[in-house]
Amino acid sequence: MAGFDKRVSSYEEAMEGIESGMTVLAGGFGLCGIPENLIAEIKRRKVKDLTVVSNNCGVDGFGLGLLLEDRQIRKILASYVGENALFEQQMLNDEIEVVLTPQGSLAEKMRAGGAGIPAFFTATGYGTPIGEGKEVREFNGRPHILEEAITGDFAIVKGWKADRYGNVMYRHTAQNFNPMVATAGRITVVEVEEIVEPGDLEPSQIHTPGIYVDRLIQGSFEKRIEKRTVRS
Amino acid sequence: MALTREQMAQRVARELEDGFYVNLGIGIPTLVANYIPDGMDVMLQSENGLLGMGRYPTEDEVDPDMINAGKQTVTARPGAAIFSSAESFAMIRGGHVDLTVLGAFEVDQNGNIASWMIPGKLIKGMGGAMDLVAGAENIICTMTHASKHGESKLLEQCNLPLTGAGCINRVLTDLAYLEIKDGAFILKERAPGVSVEEIVEKTAGKLIVPDHVPEMTFVEG
Numbered sequence: 001m002a003g004f005d006k007r008v009s010s011y012e013e014a015m016e017g018i019e020s021g022m023t024v025l026a027g028g029f030g031l032c033g034i035p036e037n038l039i040a041e042i043k044r045r046k047v048k049d050l051t052v053v054s055n056n057c058g059v060d061g062f063g064l065g066l067l068l069e070d071r072q073i074r075k076i077l078a079s080y081v082g083e084n085a086l087f088e089q090q091m092l093n094d095e096i097e098v099v100l101t102p103q104g105s106l107a108e109k110m111r112a113g114g115a116g117i118p119a120f121f122t123a124t125g126y127g128t129p130i131g132e133g134k135e136v137r138e139f140n141g142r143p144h145i146l147e148e149a150i151t152g153d154f155a156i157v158k159g160w161k162a163d164r165y166g167n168v169m170y171r172h173t174a175q176n177f178n179p180m181v182a183t184a185g186r187i188t189v190v191e192v193e194e195i196v197e198p199g200d201l202e203p204s205q206i207h208t209p210g211i212y213v214d215r216l217i218q219g220s221f222e223k224r225i226e227k228r229t230v231r232s
Numbered sequence: 233m234a235l236t237r238e239q240m241a242q243r244v245a246r247e248l249e250d251g252f253y254v255n256l257g258i259g260i261p262t263l264v265a266n267y268i269p270d271g272m273d274v275m276l277q278s279e280n281g282l283l284g285m286g287r288y289p290t291e292d293e294v295d296p297d298m299i300n301a302g303k304q305t306v307t308a309r310p311g312a313a314i315f316s317s318a319e320s321f322a323m324i325r326g327g328h329v330d331l332t333v334l335g336a337f338e339v340d341q342n343g344n345i346a347s348w349m350i351p352g353k354l355i356k357g358m359g360g361a362m363d364l365v366a367g368a369e370n371i372i373c374t375m376t377h378a379s380k381h382g383e384s385k386l387l388e389q390c391n392l393p394l395t396g397a398g399c400i401n402r403v404l405t406d407l408a409y410l411e412i413k414d415g416a417f418i419l420k421e422r423a424p425g426v427s428v429e430e431i432v433e434k435t436a437g438k439l440i441v442p443d444h445v446p447e448m449t450f451v452e453g
Contacts, residue, residue: 103279105362124362124367126396129393129394173297174296225294225305227299227302228304228305
């Protein structure tokens with residue numbers, strides 16, 4: 001690695017330094033835009049007691065669902081976790097702690113975390129179980145709750161194209177949580193479908209500027225579809 | 233007769249206006265997209281980061297990087313925009329979406345909504361529902377008026393944990409179209425063949441019944 005070149009040569013190197021007990025932020029919505037190879041590398045490393053922050057928790061046998069198989073996740077912050085039998089079972093057995101978080105608050109918590117904003121007020125969740133125990137303040141005559149930012153030890157991100165300097169573009173709705181996740185990791189690892197030379201990407205079209213990215217690797221992706229729906 | 237799911241979607245569609253940005257929840261709200269009147273242009277927002285959701289893809293068009301908030305494969309229509317989750321919820325929480333349609337388990341006379349959690353049953357999560365109800369000024373709740381056992385879902389006070397407090401002002405049930413104002417449901421329309429008496433009987437919350445309650449009409453087919 002030299003200068004701004006963020007490339008690493010293997011998935012092992014990409015996830016070097018991950019340890020049991022760490023917090024991992026993961027991009028993706030459902031199975032769309034998930035860092036599937038980085039998740040597989042975490043499984044291979046057998047680290048345990050992870051706190052995972054992700055909108056969802058994959059499905060049985062794919063995505064973050066892989067990390068449930070060896071009970072590597074102790075706690076998860078997510079907005080929706082319904083698609084996964086193993087998850088259900090571990091939740092009912094109290095083997096995994098689930099902190100359900102409204103989707104917009106989850107995105108904003110990571111955006112704030114990456115932007116150095118420790119907390120923010122939002123109307124979302126006021127008067128619901130999510131607001132219980134949180135500071136309330138009125139703005140414009142309406143009660144808001146204080147939500148704290150989220151940062152992680154590792155952020156794992158799936159991009160489409162990146163240049164060697166770690167400037168990343170996402171493809172279609174595979175963008176979702178990835179840009180916020182990328183800003184909020186102490187170590188941010190991005191896997192992409194194609195790495196190009198600096199100058200090949202239009203600067204104004206970059207979604208995640210390279211300053212947020214620590215490690216970059218090119219992979220191949222299964223891109224499993226959760227709900228294939230077609231018109232006749 | 234109680235409204236069918238399709239009739240409920242048809243009735244909600246009458247609240248659309250040309251140039252509206254609209255977020256449709258899962259279930260009956262999704263069907264509303266099938267009844268957008270001809271000549272009216274409506275842009276559908278999907279909270280995973282798509283403004284301008286198009287039709288479902290053909291087999292050839294299926295793209296794993298192109299899904300909606302229900303995780304179904306979709307297409308983007310001409311003039312669509314795609315963005316991050318933070319951007320998506322900025323438009324939702326910032327009140328930029330013109331109309332939100334979503335389902336509910338219970339609604340009460342103070343505009344509280346419960347739609348995500350039944351204690352004792354498996355809890356999957358609220359997804360974007362809490363952001364949507366807190367952020368939108370203009371929400372239509374679609375739901376059945378009463379449970380299979382005849383228990384009202386339009387209550388004085390919600391029994392289930394809330395999704396949002398004081399944020400619902402319009403409800404379409406299979407029996408009636410109602411507004412919520414000043415701590416009461418106001419009966420605006422009734423389903424074809426459904427009597428005011430039946431609606432009164434199945435509404436547990438405070439209900440104001442005007443002298444004349446028009447019957448909804450639907451075009452056959």
